Structure formats: structure tokens, C-alpha cells
Amino acid sequence: MFQNPYTSQVQLEETGDILVIRLMGVWVLDRSAPSFDEFLKKGALPAEAKELMLETKNLEDWDSSLLVFLNQAREWADGRSMRFNCDCLPDGLGRLMLQPQSAVDSRTEAKEPEGHPGFAEEVGKYTITHWRDVRVYADFLGEILLSGVRLIGGKARMRWVDCFRAMQDTGPMALPIVGLISFLIGVTLAFQAADLLKDFGSEYFTPAFVGLAMVREMGPIMTGIVLAGRTGAAFASTIGSMKVAEEIDALRTMGVSPVDYLVLPRVIGLSIMTPLMVIYADALGILGGMLVSKLKLNMPIQTYVQEIFLNIDLTDICSGLLKSAVFGMIIAYSGCLRGMNCDTSSTGVGRATTSAVVTSLLLIIISNSIFAVIYSIYNI
Amino acid sequence: MSEIPHIEVKDLECAYGDYLVLEHVSFQVNRAEILVIMGRSGCGKSTLLKHMIGLRDPASGQVLYGGKDFAASSDAERDALLRKFGVLYQSGALWSSMTLEENVAFPLEEYTNLKSSQIRDVVDMKLSQVGLKGFQQFYPAELSGGMRKRAGLARAMALDPEILFFDEPSSGLDPVSSKRLDDLILNLRDIFNTTVVVVSHELDSIFAIADQAIMLSPQKKTVIAKGNPHDLLRDSGDGVVKEFLSRKGGRFAG
Numbered sequence: 001m002f003q004n005p006y007t008s009q010v011q012l013e014e015t016g017d018i019l020v021i022r023l024m025g026v027w028v029l030d031r032s033a034p035s036f037d038e039f040l041k042k043g044a045l046p047a048e049a050k051e052l053m054l055e056t057k058n059l060e061d062w063d064s065s066l067l068v069f070l071n072q073a074r075e076w077a078d079g080r081s082m083r084f085n086c087d088c089l090p091d092g093l094g095r096l097m098l099q100p101q102s103a104v105d106s107r108t109e110a111k112e113p114e115g116h117p118g119f120a121e122e123v124g125k126y127t128i129t130h131w132r133d134v135r136v137y138a139d140f141l142g143e144i145l146l147s148g149v150r151l152i153g154g155k156a157r158m159r160w161v162d163c164f165r166a167m168q169d170t171g172p173m174a175l176p177i178v179g180l181i182s183f184l185i186g187v188t189l190a191f192q193a194a195d196l197l198k199d200f201g202s203e204y205f206t207p208a209f210v211g212l213a214m215v216r217e218m219g220p221i222m223t224g225i226v227l228a229g230r231t232g233a234a235f236a237s238t239i240g241s242m243k244v245a246e247e248i249d250a251l252r253t254m255g256v257s258p259v260d261y262l263v264l265p266r267v268i269g270l271s272i273m274t275p276l277m278v279i280y281a282d283a284l285g286i287l288g289g290m291l292v293s294k295l296k297l298n299m300p301i302q303t304y305v306q307e308i309f310l311n312i313d314l315t316d317i318c319s320g321l322l323k324s325a326v327f328g329m330i331i332a333y334s335g336c337l338r339g340m341n342c343d344t345s346s347t348g349v350g351r352a353t354t355s356a357v358v359t360s361l362l363l364i365i366i367s368n369s370i371f372a373v374i375y376s377i378y379n380i
Numbered sequence: 381m382s383e384i385p386h387i388e389v390k391d392l393e394c395a396y397g398d399y400l401v402l403e404h405v406s407f408q409v410n411r412a413e414i415l416v417i418m419g420r421s422g423c424g425k426s427t428l429l430k431h432m433i434g435l436r437d438p439a440s441g442q443v444l445y446g447g448k449d450f451a452a453s454s455d456a457e458r459d460a461l462l463r464k465f466g467v468l469y470q471s472g473a474l475w476s477s478m479t480l481e482e483n484v485a486f487p488l489e490e491y492t493n494l495k496s497s498q499i500r501d502v503v504d505m506k507l508s509q510v511g512l513k514g515f516q517q518f519y520p521a522e523l524s525g526g527m528r529k530r531a532g533l534a535r536a537m538a539l540d541p542e543i544l545f546f547d548e549p550s551s552g553l554d555p556v557s558s559k560r561l562d563d564l565i566l567n568l569r570d571i572f573n574t575t576v577v578v579v580s581h582e583l584d585s586i587f588a589i590a591d592q593a594i595m596l597s598p599q600k601k602t603v604i605a606k607g608n609p610h611d612l613l614r615d616s617g618d619g620v621v622k623e624f625l626s627r628k629g630g631r632f633a634g
Contacts, residue, residue, distance in 0.1 A: 157490070162477075241476075242475075242476070245471055245473055245476070246469040246470065246471060246473035247473050247474070247475050247476065249430075249435055249467075249469065249473065250467065250469060250473040250474075250475070250535075251475075252434075252435060253433050253434070253435065253462060253465060253467045254462065254486070254487055254490060255458070255459040255462040255463060255490070255491075256490060
């Protein structure tokens with residue numbers, strides 16, 4: 001048989017009670033070395049021997065791949081109460097062999113991994129954790145309300161700087177993106193409406209359609225979505241990082257409620273700023289519709305404006321603004337909730353951020369449907 | 381005359397949900413005494429500290445300050461107790477959106493009626509005490525880890541607390557800064573009669589400052605040794621305690 005001097009080799013020898021394993025050649029990780037299990041399978045190791053000796057006279061180079069083999073050999077020997085003789089190993093190797101065990105005793109307390117849970121157990125666990133989560137959400141909402149009461153009573157210490165910063169971030173800083181999106185939504189709505197209404201010869205209803213859709217639905221929803229992605233995510237990551245750096249603990253041990261100090265200003269800031277942003281979004285959406293009406297339908301600008309004023313009244317606008325104030329609170333609530341309940345690790349902050357956006361979008365859509373039902377009942 | 385201990389922990393049990401971390405923990409700390417909570421990583425040192433400063437409520441048992449049960453106190457009493465605490469967190473835990481000056485001034489604004497010029501004087505004094513004079517307008521992110529820690533200490537000391545808690549004060553500090561911090565802790569105790577509770581596993585620091593030490597064990601989930609660390613090293617019959625305090629390994633020392 002051709003023997004490559006650069007490969008790893010094992011030889012077995014039995015002398016009386018002693019089993020000798022000879023390790024030869026090069027044992028490095030980037031060449032495949034035999035595993036002990038393969039070695040076991042190849043030739044039957046006599047299990048009656050009293051001692052397992054390792055001999056490495058012809059060993060040329062080695063690294064962890066040899067250690068893996070040796071560890072497996074030791075486990076095998078221990079399992080048969082065979083003496084594991086590593087006296088003949090090179091000095092460093094013999095010492096290393098003693099180390100991994102030290103890690104074993106520190107893990108004795110670690111939990112045994114449980115077996116794969118059944119379907120019923122999975123469902124049960126899922127239900128329990130989610131029920132617990134619901135309580136966490138409700139608790140947090142309650143805390144915010146109590147904190148609001150404290151603020152009105154003059155007892156809460158709120159950081160107005162944070163409130164203004166939140167307002168600046170949701171307001172002026174978000175103007176370009178909210179403006180662009182609303183404008184394009186207005187354009188799209190106008191195109192759709194113009195094409196459809198033209199078939200019925202009633203393209204002059206385009207301004208009314210664009211205006212109403214914008215003011216009642218698209219303005220608040222699109223603003224909500226943009227702010228959830230921008231501001232809600234920022235809240236979650238800011239508060240989450242504060243939690244990781246024990247800054248929230250530091251507030252608590254100073255007797256300051258983190259809800260008063262961090263959450264309340266953001267909730268207030270957003271519930272004021274979101275409606276203002278929606279007014280701006282409505283205006284730009286209507287402007288987008290105007291552009292399309294002018295270019296596609298050749299409608300005079302004056303007519304467009306007249307139609308808008310004729311068909312949209314204050315109730316329509318206010319219904320949208322009321323909704324958007326609630327959306328603002330939802331965004332701040334979700335962002336802060338996820339931040340405050342963030343895992344204390346850097347991956348935790350990332351997860352909190354994602355989860356904040358998803359939660360706010362979900363809650364915005366749900367509450368929007370609820371508003372639709374209420375508005376239709378009361379004919380608003 | 382028997383004096384009421386400044387801090388008394390009575391049969392405390394700490395748990396995260398169903399997961400038990402520590403049980404049957406009892407010890408006392410007298411006024412102006414330095415207690416070190418020591419043990420290997422993961423034995424629940426920081427958990428015990430969190431229970432002592434009220435960040436977590438005990439599963440059972442009590443933490444008493446001057447005979448008053450902390451967890452059972454009303455909000456107002458809790459606030460009054462918290463005012464007497466100073467806590468130095470592991471990474472300093474400075475509020476990253478505020479400058480050092482604002483950080484240190486925060487507890488003063490929160491609890492005192494000082495004028496803003498007076499507050500500034502106190503802040504300057506506290507910062508120079510920890511060797512950070514001139515860094516008032518810096519944000520925490522602009523400082524090194526050791527400086528952040530010292531600034532955290534300045535904030536913890538702002539109200540001249542009766543009790544100072546340190547969570548691993550020497551971690552991340554070079555030997556010289558670490559030694560200076562130890563000296564500062566001893567000075568605070570000597571000058572202001574401050575009671576100090578330190579979580580640490582730095583041997584040099586433990587021997588230098590501790591009047592009393594308790595050692596926690598992750599296996600037994602409770603206190604396995606109590607006393608002056610020098611005495612413990614000399615007299616303890618427990619191999620685990622000796623191994624920890626002498627840094628001598630057992631079978632894998634090599």
C-alpha cells in the first residue's frame with residue numbers, strides 16, 4: 001500500500017494487558033484525519049485490555065484534530081474503566097489533555113437539553129408565553145396612563161427635551177420622506193380615478209375622490225407607516241440600548257420612573273406631531289392629484305381647487321387627524337414597549353427594533369379598521 | 381448595646397421565574413463597613429446586588445436597611461431609601477444623551493433645592509475627585525471605558541450617599557486605576573462613614589478593601605463562606621474557598 005508521509009496514520013498493537021495506539025504522520029485540521037469512531041469500526045478493539053497507551057514517536061505535526069481523536073479515545077477508555085495512559089504523549093499535549101475536563105465540572109449545573117416537545121406541549125407553551133405577553137402589554141399601557149396622571153398632577157418628572165427631540169424627529173426631519181410619499185400617493189390615486197371615471201364620463205369627480213381618499217385614509221395611514229419605520233424603530237433602539245447599558249436601571253435606583261422620564265415625552269411628542277404631519281401629507285397628496293388632473297384631464301387648477309373645497313369639509317379632515325393622533329400614540333407605545341422589554345444583548349436591540357415596527361404597523365391597521373366601523377356607524 | 385445593622389439580608393431567595401439563582405442568603409453589614417460579594421462567574425453576585433438595590437423583588441426573604449424592609453416599603457419610603465444609595469454599574473451606565481455635567485447634576489436636581497450655580501460647583505468638585513476635571517461638557521461616548529466608570533462613580537457619590545454599591549468596579553480598569561479606585565473606596569469609608577457593598581472577583585482588590593466578604597457558590601446556590609478574606613484564606617477548611625482566594629488551581633493548573 002502506498003503510504004503518503006503527509007497523512008495521519010494510526011496503528012494498533014496489543015501487548016498483554018496493554019493496548020497501544022501508535023499515532024504517526026501529520027495531524028492537522030485541514031487534512032482529514034481518521035476519527036476514533038472510524039478507527040473503532042475498522043478493526044475490533046479488544047475490550048479486555050486494562051490499559052490504553054498512546055505512543056507518538058513518529059508524530060510529525062499536530063493540532064486540535066489530534067486532540068479530538070485523543071479525547072474520543074479517552075472517553076472510550078473511561079467507559080470501559082480502562083486506564084488511559086498519556087505519559088508517552090509530548091509534554092504540551094499531555095497537559096492539554098487534562099484541560100477540557102475542567103469545563104465539564106462547571107457545566108454540571110447546566111440544564112439538560114430537553115427532548116423534542118410534542119405538538120400539544122408546543123401549543124401550550126406558545127399560549128402561555130403569549131398570554132404572559134398580553135399582560136406585559138397591558139401593564140405597560142397602564143403604567144403610561146398612570147404616568148400621564150402623575151404628569152397632570154405635577155408629580156411626574158418629564159424630560160421636555162426628549163419630547164421636543166421626538167417632535168423634531170417626527171416632524172421637520174421627516175418632512176421630505178413623508179412629502180414625497182404622499183405626493184406620489186396623490187398622483188397614483190388621481191391616475192386610477194381619472195381612468196376609471198372617464199369611462200363613465202365623470203372624470204370631474206377626480207378631485208373629490210383624491211381629496212377624500214387622501215384626507216380620510218391615505219394621509220393618516222401613509223404618515224403612520226413612515227413614522228413607524230422611522231421614529232418607532234428609533235425609539236426601540238434608543239431605549240433598548242439604554243437598557244443594555246444599564247442606564248434604565250440607573251434611573252430606577254435614582255428613584256426616577258423610566259416611564260415618566262423616557263416614555264411619556266415620546267408618547268406626548270408623537271401624539272402632537274403626527275396630526276400636524278398628516279395635514280402636510282394631505283396637502284401634498286392633493287397637490288399630486290392636481291398635477292395629474294392638469295396634465296391628463298386638462299382640468300384648470302382653479303376648478304380642481306374649487307372641487308376640493310366643495311367636496312371636503314372639516315369633519316373629513318378632523319376624522320383623519322383624530323385617527324392620526326391615535327396612530328402617533330401607537331407608534332410611541334410600540335417603540336417604547338419593545339425598547340423597555342429588550343433582551344440585554346446587542347442582538348436583542350435589533351430584534352426589539354424590528355418588532356417595534358411590526359407591532360406598530362399591525363396596531364395601526366387594526367385601529368384603522370375600528371375607526372372605519374365607528375365612523376360609519378356615526379356617519380362621520 | 382446591640383446596634384441595628386445598616387444592611388441586613390434575611391433568608392433571601394432570588395429567582396428568575398422558576399429558575400432559582402440563590403436561596404437562604406443571610407448576612408449583615410454594619411455602618412462604615414466594606415462588604416465584598418465574591419464568587420466565580422455566574423454564581424449570582426450581580427443578581428444578589430440587584431435584589432439589594434431594589435431592581436428585583438425577592439422571591440422570599442427580606443432586605444432590611446436600618447431595620448426597614450425595602451421591598452415592603454411604600455413608594456415614598458422607597459424613594460427616601462433610594463436617595464441614600466449610590467450605585468456604580470459595571471459599565472458606568474451614564475446616560476448617553478447627557479454630558480458628564482448633566483449626568484452628575486441629575487441626582488442633585490432630582491433631590492435637592494440647590495441653585496444651578498451651586499449644583500455646578502458640586503459637580504465640578506465631584507468630577508475632580510475622580511480625576512475628571514475639565515471633562516464637564518463631554519458626552520459619555522467620547523470617553524474611555526475607565527473614564528466612564530469614574531464619571532459613573534462621581535454620579536453615584538453626588539448626594540453623599542450612606543451606602544455605595546459597586547458592581548465589579550475593577551473590571552475593565554488597568555491595574556493603576558483599579559488601585560486608585562480601591563484607595564478612593566477606603567477614603568470614602570474613612571471620611572464619610574460610608575457603608576460599601578462591592579461585587580468583585582479581583583483578588584487584589586478584595587484583600588485590599590474588604591472588612592467582610594461573603595462567597596457565593598453556583599453549585600450550592602447560597603453563601604458558602606463569610607468573614608474577613610485574610611481569615612478565610614488562612615482558616616477556611618473549604619477547598620473551593622481556598623482555591624478561589626489563593627488562585628491556586630486543582631487538577632488543571634499545569
